[in-house]
Amino acid sequence: MCNAEHISNKRTNFIVEKLLFSVLIIGLSTSLLALNTLAQDYTQWGLPAGAKARLGKGAIREIAFSPDGKQFAIASSIGIWIHDAQSTEALNFLTGHTGTVRSVAYSDDGLILASGSEDNTIRLWDARTGTHIRTLTGHLSSVNDIVFSPDSNTLASGSNDSNVRIWDVRTGTSLLTLTGHSRIVSGVVFSPDGKTLASASWDQTVRIWDVSSGKPIQTLAGHTKHLLTVDFSPDGNTIASGSWDRTVRIWDAKTGKHLRSLTGHKGGGVMNVKFNPVYSSILISTGAWDGTIRINDIQTETHLWTLKGHQPGGVLIAAFSPDGKMLLSGSFDGTLCLWNLEIDEPIQRLTGYSNKVDSVTFSPDGNLLASGGGTDKTVQLWQADTYTLLKSLIGHTWEVNCVVFNPDGKIIASADNDNIVHFWNVQSGSQIRTLPKHKDGISCIAFSPDGRIIASGSWDNTIRFWDVETGEALHELTEHTDRVSSVVYSSDGKMLASGSWDDTIYLWDVQRYKPIRVLSEHTHNVGSLAYSPDNKTLASGSWDKTVRLWDVHTGELLWTFMGHTNSINSLDFSPDGKALVSGSSDGTVLVWKLTHGTVN
Template sequence: MKTVFSVLVFLAASVICFSDAFGQAYMREYLPEGAKARIGKGNVYGLAYSPDSTRLAVASTIGIWIYDARTGEDLKLLAEHTESVHSIAFSPDGSMLASGSSDETIRLWDAHTGEPKATLIGHTGFVRSVVFSPDGRVLASGGYDKTIRLWDTHTGEPKATLTGHTDRVYSVAFSPDGQTLASGGRDELIRVWDVHTGEQLQAFAGHAGYISTVAYAPDGETLVSYGGDGKTYLWHPKTGEFLRPLERGAEDIVFNSPLVYSIAYSPDSTTLACGMDDGTVQLWDIRMGQRKSILTKHPDADTATDAALKTVNKGTSGVKSVVFSPSGAMLAGASYDGTIHFWDTATGVSQQVVTGHTARFVRTVMYSSHGRILACARLGSIELWDPHTGTLRKTINSDVNRWTCVAYSPDNVTFAYGDYRTVWLLDANTGEHNETVLSGHKDRITSVDFSPDGSILASSSADETICLWEVVTGDLRNILVGHMARVQQVAFSPTGQTLASTSDDGTIRVWDINTGDVIKTLVGHAGGVGQLAFSPTGQTLASTSDDGTIRVWDINTGEPIKTITPASDRFSSIAYSPDGSTLASIVDRKNIHLWSVHSGELLQTFTGHMGYISAIVFSPDGRTLTSGSSGGTVFLWEIAP
């Protein structure tokens, strides 16, 4: 155990933001079968204004949200894709909406009714970018299969496939006259193509990394690119001549040189908007190559310095997507903090804020012991929800984004989380870190668990050890050694007298907490053992393994008493129902199966998450199963009595 002194204590405290947010609530619409509520609208990947500026389309992990751009009201959710939607575009006449997805398809929608019109199939990988030609007759798409494809928007048939990129294509953009197409991607080159012949006209380099975005100015005079090297460059689109970079000012350098996350041209071609990692949007004069103003989420921030100081979580509030309205009067920006701001470009004032989108994937979900709080832990934050009213009570935000695991103390006052090799203790009421940290592991921490009385915290690690800590003092009580490979998970028995652990060495070990001795070694899985869960009585223990089975063990004899073999061998977390009759498991990372502990029979399947399911937990009353996912959403599923 080490005590964190002076500067480190100050830094840890300074990056925690504890806020009340009563405005958000469960969503009870657009739910899959069996779900009674959803937390979050999914991560945002892209924005598109309708040509009449009245609607904003939002590409997300759960589909396409259509918002009223004037009021911020959500109008509908288009959810035909089977994976996350990463790119969207309105046709120039506003009649169609195109979307590209990681399900390898492109879909065309009726932009007014939301009805699907066509599914374009041809890409053999993630579709990262879609854009309509200026006349709306052609749709261009770029994907992870290294190709650019041109489609007839009337028939949905492919017109051409442009090849030449040697790696993933991240961005495509038509010139204003529709004669050429620019593209950029992972091969670090900007390529310009003749749309009619498919011939590559130019290939020019300058970025020292992948190119995430290319865009023509509406007047066609310049082409802008932004890359993984953090640079934003202006080019002559016909000659490939490098014109100038956008240079950051001295005050930016003071604040660790904010990086550009997204770019967009104004309709009159005079301004380039850059979404920054510090949560601001910088507006640049294209002709002069100089910054002219900064849009912030804080109306009282008058300077870049002030804006930076008011940004609580650099990196977690960065603006990941920006788009001007067709009139240029408004600018919309989506941030990693889950908000979408609408700024008046003339005044720089944020006119409207959409909330509810979830910026980070869900690490785990936990109920308080009394069942009145549902804790949702994401990378860098923990949300505390009232599971009965569906209201978000509090959010704890942190700059520490390497959370590997989280546990909730039995008295509901402390969170413990693993941050690589260190365990931090966090006050659930104040949002402040304890001044002591639990440090002793030599490799990544894989799990943490409180004893039933809350006095001891166990942590497991890839260093093949388990550490037992005194929660009050932070003292290291014992180091349990015996596993021959990474320890995957630890869990206290309901009595708190024993601790079970799983490992890649294929064993489950049951330890005496007082002596640190191994009481039993459970052997039977034919592969590494991943997750485990004690039954409420503590008489049995369930485990998952790389061998494709779930085994239920008799703790007293150490023998397996039930083996469940799902149709798939890919499953992870498991959880016992409070009455011990049902086991829930994550299968194929996409489905939740409910099993009878007595018979091993599959009772029910829940499906509907976009992204992989990362965590499951039963409510203390057993009426709800809660699941979290990499898509940033949480579902509450109805459990039949």
């Protein structure tokens, strides 16, 4: 469960009188029991051509509540998810962007949802139906933040191109380009009256702009590292900014005077600042690495308390509900927490989001899927036919790079950046043992078909063969010129395929430890390989975002699959050869339906 730590016993009237929503707690506690059954629904939404299902919702980037508080939208690495705020049920999934969605915002009238993406575009959607209305183009780089004006007629956006743009929502026309920042614009926010706009930048400043003319009014300087976030108080009198210097600065919005600085976050920077929409003095800030949310009363200069529940590694974003009674936070660990501030505990934790998936594999009987990767440092076991999460295997101290079943399906081997191979009992989920350390990070492992040997690929550009029972190193291959990212045996045990960051795939004669041929069609790092059950086809996944199928005998390229929005890190065929799963850094697993090695 998520937990919270009191910093002060003092309770403000804001807390005692206003944060009472036990009815909401009851509704959420009961409705969240249905999340696993809902998983079968959302796994089918918005699939690319040829895909059968998706496990995971991608990595969380931003959260926004609808103005009526009935829904919230989540920007993720693969699209925009819409959830019911009371039941937390996933209602819709909006796709169309070709890059990670970094920002989402509802218009104040609740009719339009906007999304900004790393594909340099902004998309406008009908907030009720999810229908795409139009796409706004003009930025030359990633769109990091977007915000509607209070009257919903205009939209502001901040980009990696160092510019702020003002858009006409009705026509999609770019009205103004605000220039002046010298580095990335990370945050934008309108004043409550809509007359001014504040922008935060990596140039360590906040700039205040006149919205009608687009001219700068003043520049707020004082942070010592780049800024990540900015917000106006509801009364318009105060601006808060958060920086990589680990401080929150409070400014007078009219004069630009620095009023005070808030400290307390440890490690990284302040990722997000948000004023409570009802109480102008209440401000929350989220930490980049300490995994905490700090709540402050800026009027009394009192730190009220700290919410702890996300794993260290960073709370990316947080959002108040429109009535100021609920807080939703999202983290690098792939979780969302709904907080009950009255009792300093979350209402519930929402799962299904993931920072990334580095490895995925079927069990030999096809009944289970195992996946690993991301900041949660776990191996996850799924029911293959229902896509239901069964258990998480905990014990790694670093991100899990690779996961594989032994031939009888009773043991899982997994490896991480700490150079250790872990062995797990599938039935109990307990750890059995570990192998001696590789001399550098282990990026991939594979059991021989008889289960007696494990091959490991390393960041030191080599492939090593180990005796599973004794842990003895048997042989080493040194032909690759960059780190080895994938190794896989053919089912007859005669061949081994290896993929590397040198963009090549080697096919090896295992008995003689000699290369047979080299496949070199990928245009970026090869991340994963898998043999089909009949050994006739090899699948490869790459950082070029494609999955390719090869004829093993001739080396001919048979097919190229496209659908992921980031690098492909893991692949596996189902035992009958009719399905192929691919795990990606976009935080999802795609299941591809195959017939004779091609898409059905």
